[in-house]
Amino acid sequence: MDASPSPAPSNFVRDIILDDLKSNKYEGRVQTRFPPEPNGYLHIGHAKAICLDFGLADEFGGHTNLRFDDTNPEKEETEYVESIKADVKWLGFHWDGLFYASDYFDQLYEWAMKLIKDGKAYVDDLSAEEIRKHRGTLTEPGKDSPYRNRAAAENLNLFERMRAGEFADGSRVLRAKIDMASPNLNMRDPVMYRIVHAEHHRTGAKWCIYPMYDYAHGESDSIERVTHSICTLEFEDHRPLYNWFIQQLGIFPSRQIEFDRLNLTYTLLSKRKLLQLVQEGRVRGWDDPRMPTLSGIRRRGYTPEAIRNFVASIGVSKTTGVIELAMLEHFVREDLNKRVPRVMAVLRPLKVVIDNYPENQVEEMDAVNNPEDAGAGTRKVPFSRVLYIEQDDFREVPPPKYFRLSPGREVRLRYGYFITCTTVVKNASGEVVEVHCTYDPATRGGNAPDGRKVKSTIHWVSAAHAIDAEVRIYENLFTKEDPNQVEDGQDFTANLNPNSLEIVTGAKLEPSLASAAVGGRYQFERLGYFCVDLDSKPGALVFNRTVALKDAWARVEKKQGAKS
């Protein structure tokens, strides 16, 4: 096509903002908000919303508020608001205003009184059960409540007494008076306020009536003069109601725009289900590195840049789709590859003795810290007669296309020497427990002066110098692409992967890692990207595998396995 750089990535929400800017609809203002309910930890799906809300405002010199949608005191806690703030910051965004829907409870109450006076709202004495029966079904219209036509004065009196705490939970509600026959169920006189005698994390015992989402959300947007209220697709049916309240009240007309929420293969993004995993102890907490929460992903070693790049690449639309997990993994690898130092670590050690290497000799070999970053420099790695290599890097009987060490075969020890396997030592059950080799002194550093080639380079660690570590290897938390796909009578926990966590205890690391600090990220050469876990202590290091390197041999092996 043309040689110009690819056009700025756009999407339909951005296009709407662009149009509004062009027509000067809001005097050039762009005001968004990110409105989480503090009833759980944020997950990668929220990251998409955050990038949109903050990203679009940033792009057009607008503003974004962080607003906690705290209208349900029974589920909300300050622990969650703190974690949410930390996660937003970690992702790299800064809010302009920090608000709570509960900041607006007084205003919301006054507006409710106005709607009552205008004959647009009424107190209903029906029980929850009766209200449901009166609501009708998808195909049949609802029936009016017998209390629907109470006089405004009576409604006012009752509503004030609801607030005053005269009535029991669930005994009455305030409802908007719209249309019980609407084909949109949300318009069949939705509940605006319910009675809940519960301590609220911010307002304490001040209120015993709490506004419902539909009444609180749009009004909060309006109070903050939000121009573009971006939310997910399931709220599409609520938009007429969102607009109805704003219209009746005659307040600032915020506009709701809906996009598709993120779905990922092998992943559950439902706060309710994630809570269940935590409560049932299926994972070690909200920040378990297997969790799709931002705190879990962070602990796993993902970077905010990787997540932002991922979100930017998946786009925004209204089609309900599922992103392949491989897409996310690609963006972590891409980011970590550029920034993270290389290091040698052996997860499952196999002892190698180099018979012709001097008994007590130790050499300091030069190793490149990051071939992608010349500025990262080099380090010294000790080499000696007894080493550990990866068990996977030796086969007594090599399968076809296997290039690593096997009897009679010569390979390169990275930054070390060429070695050739001579003999093996087996234990009583016939397993190879030790491999003997000879080395070629002329190949120091890994180059053969005679120009001969080897088909493989493997990593190693000097046995006498190695430090021990625990390494936690993670696989997908679920075995099915769609964890919700279950047999009758089962729930999603039936799809939990029993092998999602493997703890490797005897790993051997090169000595430079002794000073690795919590959060530090590394590439263990040929294995993957790893980071130092929160549980790590000096002398008792613990690493998480963030993501494995792409493994061409694994693919070959799999193909061979499939054939046989």
Add this chain to the structure above:
RNA sequence: UGGGCCGUCGACUAAUGGUAGGUCAAGUGCCUUUGGAGCACUUUGUCUAGGUUCGAAUCCUAGCGGCCCAGCCA
């Protein structure tokens, strides 16, 4: 079944009546002191049927398929 929304390579997403393109995945080759990274190339797509038009992924009609809604949750 009433209403709302949505159908473009295996996945995600562009093309806004005018050359169906990008990313991921998959495959092939090159290169390589990481079977990593990188580079090059390749395969596969407009849900169906009609219509409007010089020209349709785009507009119209009808089908088909998917998602969401009957909380005093958000």
